[in-house]
Each structure stands twice: as C-alpha cells, then as structure tokens.
Amino acid sequence: xxxxxxxxxxxxxxxxxxxxxxxxxxxxxxxxxxxxxxxxxxxxxxxxxxxxxxxxxxxxxxxxxxxxxxxxxxxxxxxxxxxxxxxxxxxxxxxxxxxxxxxxxxxxxxxxxxxxxxxxxxxxxxxxxxxxxxxxxxxxxxxxxxxxxxxxxxxxxxxxxxxxxxxxxxxxxxxxxxxxxxxxxxxxxxxxxxxxxxxxxxxxxxxxxxxxxxxxxxxxxxxxxxxxxxxxxxxxxxxxxxxxxxxxxxxxxxxxxxxxxxxxxxxxxxxxxxxxxxxxxxxxxxxxxxxxxxxxxxxxxxxxxxxxxxxxxx
Amino acid sequence: xxxxxxxxxxxxxxxxxxxxxxxxxxxxxxxxxxxxxxxxxxxxxxxxxxxxxxxxxxxxxxxxxxxxxxxxxxxxxxxxxxxxxxxxxxxxxxxxxxxxxxxxxxxxxxxxxxxxxxxxxxxxxxxxxxxxxxxxxxxxxxxxxxxxxxxxxxxxxxxxxxxxxxxxxxxxxxxxxxxxxxxxxxxxxxxxxxxxxxxxxxxxxxxxxxxxxxxxxxxxxxxxxxxxxxxxxxxxxxxxxxxxxxxxxxxxxxxx
Numbered sequence: 001x002x003x004x005x006x007x008x009x010x011x012x013x014x015x016x017x018x019x020x021x022x023x024x025x026x027x028x029x030x031x032x033x034x035x036x037x038x039x040x041x042x043x044x045x046x047x048x049x050x051x052x053x054x055x056x057x058x059x060x061x062x063x064x065x066x067x068x069x070x071x072x073x074x075x076x077x078x079x080x081x082x083x084x085x086x087x088x089x090x091x092x093x094x095x096x097x098x099x100x101x102x103x104x105x106x107x108x109x110x111x112x113x114x115x116x117x118x119x120x121x122x123x124x125x126x127x128x129x130x131x132x133x134x135x136x137x138x139x140x141x142x143x144x145x146x147x148x149x150x151x152x153x154x155x156x157x158x159x160x161x162x163x164x165x166x167x168x169x170x171x172x173x174x175x176x177x178x179x180x181x182x183x184x185x186x187x188x189x190x191x192x193x194x195x196x197x198x199x200x201x202x203x204x205x206x207x208x209x210x211x212x213x214x215x216x217x218x219x220x221x222x223x224x225x226x227x228x229x230x231x232x233x234x235x236x237x238x239x240x241x242x243x244x245x246x247x248x249x250x251x252x253x254x255x256x257x258x259x260x261x262x263x264x265x266x267x268x269x270x271x272x273x274x275x276x277x278x279x280x281x282x283x284x285x286x287x288x289x290x291x292x293x294x295x296x297x298x299x300x301x302x303x304x305x306x307x308x309x310x311x312x313x314x
Numbered sequence: 315x316x317x318x319x320x321x322x323x324x325x326x327x328x329x330x331x332x333x334x335x336x337x338x339x340x341x342x343x344x345x346x347x348x349x350x351x352x353x354x355x356x357x358x359x360x361x362x363x364x365x366x367x368x369x370x371x372x373x374x375x376x377x378x379x380x381x382x383x384x385x386x387x388x389x390x391x392x393x394x395x396x397x398x399x400x401x402x403x404x405x406x407x408x409x410x411x412x413x414x415x416x417x418x419x420x421x422x423x424x425x426x427x428x429x430x431x432x433x434x435x436x437x438x439x440x441x442x443x444x445x446x447x448x449x450x451x452x453x454x455x456x457x458x459x460x461x462x463x464x465x466x467x468x469x470x471x472x473x474x475x476x477x478x479x480x481x482x483x484x485x486x487x488x489x490x491x492x493x494x495x496x497x498x499x500x501x502x503x504x505x506x507x508x509x510x511x512x513x514x515x516x517x518x519x520x521x522x523x524x525x526x527x528x529x530x531x532x533x534x535x536x537x538x539x540x541x542x543x544x545x546x547x548x549x550x551x552x553x554x555x556x557x558x559x560x561x562x563x564x565x566x567x568x569x570x
Contacts, residue, residue, distance in 0.1 A: 050377060050380075050381075051377075051381070052365075062364060062365055063362065063363060063364050064363050065363060065369060066373060066377065067369030067370045067371075067373040067374040067377060068363050068364075068367040068368075068369045068370070069363055070369070070370035070373045071367050071368055071369055071370040072361060072363060072367050074370065093457055093458075094439075094454075094457065095453075095454060095457075096384060096388045096449075096450045096453040096454065096457075097380070097384060098457065099453050099457060100383075100384050100387065100388070101380065101384075105377075105380050108376075109373065109376075109377070112372075112373060112376070113373075126458065126459070127459065184526065184527055184528065184529075185527070187521075187522065187525045187526065187527060188525075188526075189525075258360075260360075277360055281363060282362065282363055283360045283361060283362050283363065284360070284361040284363060285360055285361070286360075286361060302360075
C-alpha cells in the first residue's frame with residue numbers, strides 16, 4: 001500500500017505545483033464520523049528572534065519573524081479549531097531585543113499568539129531567577145517544568161506548573177516539562193534556589209500521574225534537555241526509549257532541525273514521537289492526533305503543508 | 315495569498331479532488347482496523363516561516379514601537395570592518411580580535427601588565443559582518459551579561475591551562491603562543507618568553523569561564539581572583555568606537 005507521504009509527493013510532481021496548503025482545510029476535520037482531531041503546533045529556542053533573520057545570515061536570511069508566525073498560527077487555527085500551541089523553552093537571549101527588553105516583549109508576543117504553555121530553558125536563567133520573575137507576568141500562559149525543583153525560589157515557583165492538564169475537543173491532554181542539567185551551563189548564582197533532578201525518573205513519575213491518576217488520553221513532554229548526545233547523556237531519545245507512555249516529546253536546546261518527526265518504536269508498547277524544529281522560529285511544527293469515541297488515540301500525523309515558495313509556482 | 319490563488323488553478327484543483335477521494339478511501343479502511351498509531355501514515359513535513367507568509371498586521375504594528383526604540387539605541391555606528399571576521403579553530407580572526415581587546419582593557423584597569431586573555435569561542439555568537447559595525451552588532455556578538463574576571467596563576471598552572479586549550483583544539487587567546495601537538499601544548503610562550511616556574515601571571519577572562527562554565531578547569535582554582543566591574547560587551551564597544559576600522563587577521567598564535 002502506498003503511504004500518503006509518497007502519494008502526496010508523487011501527486012505534487014504530477015500536479016506540477018499542486019499547493020499542498022490547499023489540502024489543509026479538508027484535513028482539518030476528521031473524515032471519520034465520531035473521530036476527534038487535535039492539532040499541536042510547536043516551537044522551540046525562539047531566542048528573541050522577533051524580526052526575520054537579516055540579509056547576510058546565510059541559509060537563514062529572511063526566515064522567521066513573530067508577526068509572520070502569528071499569521072501562520074491564525075491560518076492553522078481557522079482550519080483546525082481544536083489545537084494547542086506549545087513551546088519548548090529558550091525564549092530568552094539571541095538578539096538585542098532580549099538585552100533591551102529582557103524577554104518581556106517575547107512573552108507579550110507569545111501571549112498575543114495564544115501560547116498554551118512553555119517550559120524553562122537554560123537561557124531563561126541568563127538574568128538570574130530575578131530576571132525571569134521580573135518579566136514572567138507578561139506571559140499569559142503557564143510554564144511547565146517537572147524536574148526543576150524551585151524549592152528555594154518561591155518567587156519563580158509561582159509561575160511554574162509541575163504538570164498541566166488541558167481539555168481539548170473532549171480529550172484530556174497531560175503536559176509535563178523537562179529542563180537541562182545546570183552543570184557547566186548555568187552558573188550556580190543564576191539558578192540559586194532551583195535544583196535539577198534526573199529527567200528519566202521524573203518522567204516516569206509524571207507519566208504515572210498523568211496517565212493513571214489523571215486519566216489523560218494524550219501525554220506530551222515539553223523538553224529542553226536536547227535531542228541526542230554522542231556521550232550518552234540523557235536526551236529526548238534516551239527518555240523516549242526508557243520511559244513508556246509519552247505520546248509526544250516536543251524538544252529543544254540542541255537546535256535540532258529534524259527533517260521529520262522521529263518515531264521511537266517500542267516492543268509491544270505505544271511509540272513515542274519526538275519533534276524539534278531548529279531554532280529562532282524559522283519553522284512551526286504541526287502534529288495532529290486523531291481519537292475515537294472512547295478517546296483512544298487512533299492515528300497520528302504531522303503537518304503535510306509547507307508554506308514556502310516551492311509550492312507557489314503555478 | 316496562497317489560498318486565494320488556488321481558485322485560479324483549475325487543473326490543480328481537479329487533482330486535489332482526486333487526491334482527497336483516494337485519501338478518504340484509505341482512511342475509511344484504516345479506521346476499521348485495530349491500530350493505535352498507523353505509523354505508515356505519519357506525514358512528515360514542517361512549516362517554514364518565510365516571505366510567502368504575510369505578517370500579521372496587528373502584531374507588526376505592535377512590534378514597530380518596540381523596534382524603533384531599540385534601533386535608536388542599537389543602530390549607533392561604532393566602526394567599519396574591512397571583511398567578515400569569522401569564528402574558528404585553532405585560532406580565528408574573531409577570537410584574536412576579541413581576546414586582544416580584552417587583554418588591552420584589562421591591562422588598563424589593573425594598571426599593570428596583564429599577560430594573557432582567554433575567552434570561549436562558544437560565547438562569541440556571530441561573526442562580525444563586513445561593513446558597518448553597530449552597537450547592535452556587538453550585542454549579537456556578545457549578548458551575555460558577563461564581566462571581566464582577573465585570575466593569577468603560577469607557571470605550572472599556566473602550562474596546565476595551555477594543555478587544556480590544546481585538548482579543546484584552541485580557544486580565543488591573547489598574549490600566548492603555542493602549538494597543538496597530539497592534543498598537547500608545545501612551544502608555549504607567554505609575552506614572547508617561555509613560561510617560568512619562578513613567575514606568576516595575570517590572566518583576564520570572563521566570569522562564566524572562571525565560575526565553572528566551559529572546559530578549562532584550571533581557571534576554577536587560581537591563586538587569586540579579582541572581578542572587575544567592566545562588562546565584556548562594554549569593553550568591546552568602547553574599543554571599537556575608538557578605531558576607524560577593523561580587519562580580520564590571524565598570526566599563528568595557536569597553530570596545529
């Protein structure tokens with residue numbers, strides 16, 4: 001059987017410029033009666049890239065930009081009414097916007113875009129705990145972080161949720177967050193009062209809570225621990241392999257631009273999908289989940305529309 | 315725009331319809347099967363945000379006020395670069411320039427000879443482009459709020475430090491010359507002289523490296539440490555505004 005990806009690609013060749021975007025309105029609704037569709041849009045490591053990359057930025061020149069991202073998100077929302085917009089951390093640092101506005105503008109813009117949740121990346125500590133606390137009220141969405149313990153930083157803890165349960169289209173979505181080890185990365189005085197715990201152990205605990213106690217139908221991890229390392233350090237790939245019950249890991253930190261979401265298959269268990277979309281808001285990820293009447297996850301697919309000139313030739 | 319234009323593309327539309335009919339056929343079959351994830355059907359493309367997307371007008375207007383304030387500050391011209399000043403290893407034009415600026419400023423602050431300056435190449439975030447160098451360029455180059463930290467070492471520690479630089483394949487340095495031979499530092503000179511066990515040396519660096527960030531552990535246990543109230547970025551800006559132009563250069567201070 002020909003799979004849809006190949007099928008679409010072949011069709012696109014035959015159609016010489018068939019705009020895949022044109023398909024999307026039809027895909028926005030489940031074709032199967034009684035099935036429910038939930039759309040996840042995601043970013044990571046946006047790094048204060050509010051304007052598109054300027055000329056002279058190599059392959060990234062002219063890409064990205066918050067106002068464009070907003071327009072794209074609105075378009076997708078029109079067609080996919082049941083959606084979540086999520087981010088995997090490192091909103092701070094990268095352009096003078098951060099040095100000048102300390103992240104406040106980024107959080108305002110993300111609030112305007114309607115983000116549902118983000119997590120804490122290592123750069124969120126660049127201006128110390130106090131620096132985050134100062135601008136965090138501008139974020140009209142929660143930060144989910146499960147393996148950082150804000151035990152002696154109560155002023156930061158008030159903006160953090162250990163886990164988040166959201167109801168979308170009658171489906172219960174559980175979200176937890178993972179942050180990277182501070183060692184050799186975030187100086188002790190900048191993360192004063194915040195302790196790092198092992199992502200694998202914490203993930204097992206979070207999945208148990210979200211799946212068993214909260215009865216979530218879909219479990220998503222917002223991760224800022226990085227996609228994969230050659231030295232075997234804990235990463236998204238390690239978590240996906242060692243922890244059962246995570247449907248989707250939205251990754252960050254390593255600025256990995258995956259060509260496509262990676263599926264970690266597991267013997268006799270449900271697979272985990274890992275997705276990470278580079279950095280600086282150049283790409284927006286979209287992953288759709290389809291549930292049946294009993295809220296059982298039936299089918300998963302990632303966005304099949306690319307919005308760029310390649311498809312704009314007819 | 316993309317969406318409107320499709321209405322004028324009848325042939326493509328016909329294909330879309332055909333396509334949907336076929337897809338619907340597959341989907342119907344699959345829904346009857348007892349599969350949780352039909353992974354063969356995972357579609358795998360990402361959305362690129364480029365100039366085919368018209369920006370959201372409201373957000374564009376909102377950003378504009380912030381941007382004009384920002385550019386009034388960041389747009390100030392400091393100097394001109396005659397070429398692109400790149401990062402790299404074992405030495406690099408960008409590493410040489412920035413480490414020289416650091417040593418120069420540290421010497422002035424200390425009122426005494428500062429022997430060596432060391433930065434981390436990972437902390438230099440962009441190459442300096444050819445042409446106008448603005449305050450904004452320096453912010454992008456050095457976005458971090460790091461200050462100058464002075465560390466004093468004996469000769470043995472200096473040799474150890476050079477070996478750590480060699481293991482890394484070279485980091486931005488000033489005042490030090492060496493060759494990397496199989497991951498070891500050889501032909502080590504500080505201020506043109508071999509390192510002496512009878513002498514002590516001042517090294518200028520940033521507080522991130524001194525506080526345990528980065529791969530140079532010798533920097534974590536100096537004989538003496540002094541933190542200067544000078545931001546690294548401010549040192550760069552102050553230097554650049556006083557030179558008419560800068561150019562990329564290498565001088566084999568670290569060589570393979």
